[in-house]
Amino acid sequence: MAILLKEHTKVMVQGLGKEGQFHAEKMLECGTKVVAGIRPGKAGQDVLGIPCFNTVADAKAATGANASIIFVPSPFAADAVMEAIDAELELVVLITEGIPTLDMVKVKNKLKNSKTNLIGPNCPGIITPGVGKMGILPVSIFMPGKCGVISRSGTLTYEVAAQLTAVGIGQSTCIGIGGDPVIGTSHRDALEMFNNDPDTDMVALIGEIGGTDEEIAAEYIKNHMTKPVVAFIAGSTAPKGKRMGHAGAIIAGGKGTAAEKKEALRAAGVAVADSPADVGVTAKRILEG
Amino acid sequence: MKIHEYQAKEIFAKYGIPVPEGQMVTEVGDVRRFFEEKGGPVVVKAQIHAGGRGKGGGVKFTPTVEEAEQAAKDIMGMTLITHQTGPEGKLVQRLLVEKAANIDREMYLGFVMDRETSRVAIIASTEGGVEIEKVAAETPEKIIKIWIDPAVGLMPFQAREVCFKLGLEGTAFKGGVKMLQNLYRMFVEEDASMAEINPMIVTKEGEAMALDAKVNFDDNAAFRQKHHVELRDISEEDPLEVEASKFDLNYIKLDGKVGCMVNGAGLAMATMDLIKQCGSEPANFLDVGGSASAEGVENAFRILMSDKDVKCVLINIFGGIVRCDKVANGVVEAIRNIGNVEVPIVVRLEGTNAKEGLEIINNSGLNFHTAQGFADAAKKAADLAEGIGGA
Numbered sequence: 001m002a003i004l005l006k007e008h009t010k011v012m013v014q015g016l017g018k019e020g021q022f023h024a025e026k027m028l029e030c031g032t033k034v035v036a037g038i039r040p041g042k043a044g045q046d047v048l049g050i051p052c053f054n055t056v057a058d059a060k061a062a063t064g065a066n067a068s069i070i071f072v073p074s075p076f077a078a079d080a081v082m083e084a085i086d087a088e089l090e091l092v093v094l095i096t097e098g099i100p101t102l103d104m105v106k107v108k109n110k111l112k113n114s115k116t117n118l119i120g121p122n123c124p125g126i127i128t129p130g131v132g133k134m135g136i137l138p139v140s141i142f143m144p145g146k147c148g149v150i151s152r153s154g155t156l157t158y159e160v161a162a163q164l165t166a167v168g169i170g171q172s173t174c175i176g177i178g179g180d181p182v183i184g185t186s187h188r189d190a191l192e193m194f195n196n197d198p199d200t201d202m203v204a205l206i207g208e209i210g211g212t213d214e215e216i217a218a219e220y221i222k223n224h225m226t227k228p229v230v231a232f233i234a235g236s237t238a239p240k241g242k243r244m245g246h247a248g249a250i251i252a253g254g255k256g257t258a259a260e261k262k263e264a265l266r267a268a269g270v271a272v273a274d275s276p277a278d279v280g281v282t283a284k285r286i287l288e289g
Numbered sequence: 290m291k292i293h294e295y296q297a298k299e300i301f302a303k304y305g306i307p308v309p310e311g312q313m314v315t316e317v318g319d320v321r322r323f324f325e326e327k328g329g330p331v332v333v334k335a336q337i338h339a340g341g342r343g344k345g346g347g348v349k350f351t352p353t354v355e356e357a358e359q360a361a362k363d364i365m366g367m368t369l370i371t372h373q374t375g376p377e378g379k380l381v382q383r384l385l386v387e388k389a390a391n392i393d394r395e396m397y398l399g400f401v402m403d404r405e406t407s408r409v410a411i412i413a414s415t416e417g418g419v420e421i422e423k424v425a426a427e428t429p430e431k432i433i434k435i436w437i438d439p440a441v442g443l444m445p446f447q448a449r450e451v452c453f454k455l456g457l458e459g460t461a462f463k464g465g466v467k468m469l470q471n472l473y474r475m476f477v478e479e480d481a482s483m484a485e486i487n488p489m490i491v492t493k494e495g496e497a498m499a500l501d502a503k504v505n506f507d508d509n510a511a512f513r514q515k516h517h518v519e520l521r522d523i524s525e526e527d528p529l530e531v532e533a534s535k536f537d538l539n540y541i542k543l544d545g546k547v548g549c550m551v552n553g554a555g556l557a558m559a560t561m562d563l564i565k566q567c568g569s570e571p572a573n574f575l576d577v578g579g580s581a582s583a584e585g586v587e588n589a590f591r592i593l594m595s596d597k598d599v600k601c602v603l604i605n606i607f608g609g610i611v612r613c614d615k616v617a618n619g620v621v622e623a624i625r626n627i628g629n630v631e632v633p634i635v636v637r638l639e640g641t642n643a644k645e646g647l648e649i650i651n652n653s654g655l656n657f658h659t660a661q662g663f664a665d666a667a668k669k670a671a672d673l674a675e676g677i678g679g680a
Contacts, residue, residue: 100510153555245554276559277664
């Protein structure tokens with residue numbers, strides 16, 4: 001059954017501009033149930049045969065949509081997420097990059113005690129191969145299977161998924177959780193979901209420098225994880241105090257180095273690949289025991 | 290985005306946070322004028338985007354006008370090396386001259402984004418004027434930490450709690466509470482990502498004051514903080530990084546020989562890591578973005594070529610929504626437009642239309658080295674950069 005994005009997931013798209021339409025079409029092509037679009041002031045119109053609504057609540061009431069993918073530009077993105085959380089959608093994927101951190105602090109606060117799982121922002125989204133995708137990931141490199149993938153990055157996720165597929169390891173669900181300092185679903189949150197998912201039997205975790213998300217994940221793995229985990233941490237060569245593209249990928253105050261994260265994961269029993277080219281073969285070795 | 294101390298103090302003053310009376314100067318003679326007008330003693334402080342200036346000789350206390358002038362002469366134009374500047378140091382082009390305060394006590398006060406709780410946190414300590422990371426590591430009990438609920442903001446009781454723990458009394462207590470509230474207001478209204486006062490002091494007259502000021506802004510909020518553009522000091526940044534930022538490219542200059550061009554920040558970091566494992570060093574971090582447009586590729590290439598340390602270029606593109614054939618066309622076009630590209634170029638294309646992309650590369654008549662897979666690409670690039678194996 002995979003996690004988060006399942007057979008019953010019915011998706012609305014917030015922000016059906018050029019980019020939103022392009023990706024909505026790709027999502028439909030791979031079987032995703034895209035049932036509504038949100039275009040304030042343009043209710044009643046159709047885009048790609050998808051009916052449009054003024055508000056998230058209207059779209060939910062009319063179509064039974066329980067998830068949303070957001071392409072709204074960064075100045076207005078926090079408002080769009082708040083609307084989706086308010087409408088009690090189960091899953092919200094926030095693709096938008098460049099959202100002010102203090103806006104995300106407010107979003108994160110509203111997420112507490114809500115019914116919503118937020119993925120992102122600044123992320124490639126989520127795919128359950130064979131079922132559908134909410135995001136911008138290229139479908140062709142994924143293959144249905146039983147390995148969960150969690151990653152802070154976009155193209156590095158593709159790299160790892162392609163390696164797994166190449167060695168014959170399919171994926172249950174792949175989640176790009178995003179590269180910002182404040183994000184919805186964390187590595188730890190996603191690990192817990194995979195741990196509880198009967199159709200996932202191992203997890204590949206792709207982290208990077210900055211913050212303590214990987215250390216918190218390591219703590220969870222040590223105490224609760226019943227399935228094998230393979231990992232790679234990007235940024236061993238990154239200098240201190242420089243932001244490596246992602247707003248969250250920065251070694252600040254000497255904290256958040258790749259070495260610390262690898263050590264924490266190894267201590268928790270994770271098979272950490274030193275080379276980013278070896279994640280697939282490491283996973284294969286673990287599976288074959 | 291980083292700003293200078295004198296700029297941060299101007300913002301503080303606007304938000305009602307007491308700072309010493311001072312003036313930014315670019316001419317040494319203005320230090321004498323300030324001293325004669327306002328009276329001494331004064332403090333002369335180098336203005337660079339890095340901490341640890343005092344230890345590096347960039348901050349001087351001067352009781353007489355002659356000493357002030359001498360300090361200004363010494364510091365202006367010096368290359369200041371601190372633990373934050375790197376070994377090459379930073380050229381001092383601006384000074385801040387301030388009336389010296391009568392310091393009774395020094396403390397630490399900072400507001401930061403705490404990623405673990407996704408909240409703004411106040412960090413305070415009775416230990417001021419020293420590195421706070423060191424205090425946190427050696428005497429964690431001396432660190433006061435309070436988290437702010439974004440829905441209600443900093444509550445007065447929280448500001449009082451911090452000031453009680455700092456041991457403030459009387460007018461200094463009242464001033465401290467007000468300083469915290471004003472600093473939080475500044476943090477939110479200006480979209481700061483960090484605000485640090487080290488040291489925050491109490492003067493002998495009983496006033497709480499910001500003796501130093503460090504503020505960073507959230508780049509993502511630039512669209513609603515248009516006035517911050519004027520605060521940017523491009524001379525403090527790497528020229529190639531400034532050039533790259535004009536084209537929305539994420540570029541960071543490093544010290545190695547392999548110039549890297551990658552789509553996506555995570556893959557770009559991983560590529561750097563793999564180059565190092567293959568025995569060379571990356572010359573840069575460069576993310577051409579998820580879309581990797583022909584224009585973006587060309588601009589990226591020009592920036593890589595202007596780094597004279599680059600001995601080999603590695604292009605690592607994982608096509609997703611962006612098609613590899615499109616990127617390949619961009620690369621070929623870029624090299625033809627630039628002309629005279631003499632360094633070897635290793636190309637690895639994977640994902641959407643990778644085969645078509647490789648055909649374009651191979652049929653271009655240009656001297657590319659194509660690679661099979663991630664590991665092969667990094668190995669070839671590292672060997673070429675290091676002159677190994679005649680690859």
